[in-house]
Amino acid sequence: MATVRIIDVTPRDGLQDAPGYVPVPDKVQLIQGLLGAGVPAIEVTAFVSPRWSPLIADGEEVLGQLRDHQGEWIALVPNLKGVQRAIRAGVDAVTLVVSASESHNRANLNRSRDETLNLLQDAARLARQQGLRIRGAVSTAFDCPFEGRVALSAVLEVVARYLAMGVDEIILADTLGTATPRLIKERVQAIKAVAPEKTVGLHLHDRRGWGLANVAVAYEYGVQEFEAALGGLGGCPYAPGAAGNLDLERLVEFFEAQGVSTGIAGDRLVEVRQRVLTVIAQGLPAPETSKKMEG
């Protein structure tokens, strides 16, 4: 039977820039709800500086309440310190992140692309030693808010560096939500050509209603993994004009209607989505961050 792996990024990308803070118990309930609906892997948090993402600076606390689990817990990490925190918090996988375009990388991570890649080598080494699954995410893999169309060669340079670090997956992120099926086909085929054995995933932002068209064509060309968020929440705070993530429920329905199994019970997501949107709508401020969570 045809299958596809859908990863929920609601607690990380969906909440990091939301109009209200979701307290730790609600985050835990959200994640348990997603897991209960059959979501196989969840990006729980990002281990970055709390100054960057105060709304999700509670990753250690959240993961501390999620020790026993069947699913895969993922954390986004920008550097070695992030991996160290991820290991202590007990995650199963880390998402390393670098932009294919220089300008977005500087805006997002405050250093050059090469400096970032050099730092990620140490991060990847430690993650591998600890048996963590390593996901290499390429931001601005299609267009950059500052530079426009990103050259395929720039994406392939980052992919080559990731492969040298021994990543398990390559994730192409459509940071701006401007990818088209034709671009996705071009880039997926190029990556499959240099790394036929690696899982290739997509992180799409659904800006113009082209999200599912991109998904459908990516699936045809061998993409096996898609990231999504409840209610289409999300958007990169460092990419002006970026739209929300793919809507998790719509994505599940889209695949299941085609006989492609996601393992997710779409009807069980409704209540989970309603609950988290209700909490966000309260517009709570981010809690004061403590020294120990400094990234």
Add this chain to the structure above:
Amino acid sequence: MATVRIIDVTPRDGLQDAPGYVPVPDKVQLIQGLLGAGVPAIEVTAFVSPRWSPLIADGEEVLGQLRDHQGEWIALVPNLKGVQRAIRAGVDAVTLVVSASESHNRANLNRSRDETLNLLQDAARLARQQGLRIRGAVSTAFDCPFEGRVALSAVLEVVARYLAMGVDEIILADTLGTATPRLIKERVQAIKAVAPEKTVGLHLHDRRGWGLANVAVAYEYGVQEFEAALGGLGGCPYAPGAAGNLDLERLVEFFEAQGVSTGIAGDRLVEVRQRVLTVIAQGLPAPETSKKMEG
């Protein structure tokens, strides 16, 4: 350069079941507006009984005012009488129509599928003799509102009959708007296998937001022609639950953004769309039909 042919069906499918009648001068202005924006072919009307489609029973009058033209005028015809009217009215192409499913064919055309196909043989012969382009449309090519999933074999039977009649194109119609990329791939590949030299087109109804995903995958598998309507107007009156057509402007934008040329200036469609929607919104009743237009 990659190209795709987009056919506008606003005057026929968009207006046949609209909440208001569009008078002949407005229909002519609509069609000239579409042509002026570069739309290469327009389904102008249907030559059916005015009892069936009173809002578009004015096809002769409309076409009478459109004698000089650069584009391709298409009329939907259900039988020989329809082709005779189409020839007198000066169209360039006819769309023959039959459903792959028996129940929808009876609801739509009031006779069995085989009876319809037998009648269409004479219609196709006359159209060919007169040098008209012949489009063979297969309604309920995916799902039927009464029978559910339609067997691929039922679609291929209709296609074989159409090929025997010498049609120039096969059009698969997603009457209910329930097609998925996977179904489209299956059916397009099967038709391309038996008729590799024929143009294959799609007539989609965008029910669940999967329209562009279906378009994208169809394009990958060799579909060169797509039908659409301004404002996503349309829907089959004999298919309960059917949604509107693909939105013409969104379809043009989708292809042009990928470097696939449609030949259509999307920005020139805005005013055309606004004008026709304004007329529809007036809610004018259908004019009384005259004896001479009896189908």
